[in-house]
Structure formats: structure tokens, C-alpha cells
């Protein structure tokens with residue numbers, strides 16, 4: 269598959285269609301921030317040739333960041349990090365009887381020199397936030413939106429405290 273250069277800033281990939289429900293928070297967030305993305309199922313074990321093609325051309329296809337969700341043996345994010353110089357954010361999926369611990373350890377325990385920025389199990393939302401924060405270092409529009417998002421988080425805690433007092437009285 270060939271991409272139109274400059275068409276997508278973030279590549280969001282996942283190991284299986286069964287990962288899609290867990291990836292939705294990330295996809296919705298990036299949509300909300302109006303950042304273009306490419307979405308694809310790429311399996312490290314079932315479509316290794318496609319993984320190689322995608323990751324080894326991701327930089328020349330002008331992607332800035334790869335977000336990769338995978339469960340079980342979860343080799344997808346790590347192999348992307350091996351094949352590309354782009355920052356890779358890995359999302360461990362809870363898709364097996366080990367409840368995502370297998371994916372977490374597989375994704376986070378990368379060898380020296382080949383990091384994958386790993387978020388919590390199933391926390392694709394944080395993968396989206398981290399990707400946007402990386403882009404915001406060079407994009408004032410995204411930086412301003414993120415500032416507002418953080419301010420809203422803070423405001424929510426303040427309001428929760430006000431409501432705590434109300435519910436105690």
C-alpha cells in the first residue's frame with residue numbers, strides 16, 4: 269500500500285481487528301484535535317512482510333509518530349521501533365487470559381537503543397495525548413489545545429472538591 273506523502277501525520281496501527289474497540293479512545297482524541305492519521309491493521313506475526321514495508325518506509329512517507337496497539341506476544345510496536353527512527357508509542361492490549369501483563373512486558377522491555385514509549389494496559393487515550401504532546405513541540409495550535417485540555421482537567425478536580433463539601437453537608 270502506498271501513502272500520499274504528507275497526507276497523514278500519525279500512523280495508528282494495531283495487531284488485529286479485535287484491538288479496534290480499545291484503540292477507539294485514541295482515534296477519537298486525534299480526530300478531535302484535527303490531526304490527520306492513517307489507520308491500519310498490521311500483524312507482526314500474520315503479515316510480517318507488510319509490517320516490514322510499513323515500518324521501513326514510515327519516515328519517508330512523512331509520518332511523524334507511530335502508535336501501535338498489540339496484545340499477547342505483542343511484537344508490533346517493538347518491531348516498528350527496530351525498523352524506523354520515528355518515535356513509537358506502544359499500547360499493551362488486554363486480549364488474553366494474562367489480562368495484558370504479557371503485552372505490557374513484551375512492549376515495555378525493549379533492549380537498549382530501541383525504545384518504545386509504553387502506556388498503561390488498554391490506555392490508548394494516553395497514547396493519543398502523548399503523540400499530540402510530541403507534535404505540540406512544533407505546533408502552537410496543538411499546544412494551545414493541549415493547554416486547554418490540561419486546564420480543564422485541573423478545573424474538574426477543583427469542582428469535584430467543591431462538590432465533595434456539598435455532598436458532606
Ligand code: RP5
Nearest residue numbers: 283284286338339340361363
Ligand atoms: C495480537 O493478538 C493482536 O494485537 C491481538 O491483541 C491479539 C489477538 O488477536 P486475534 O486473535 O483476536 O486476531 O496479535
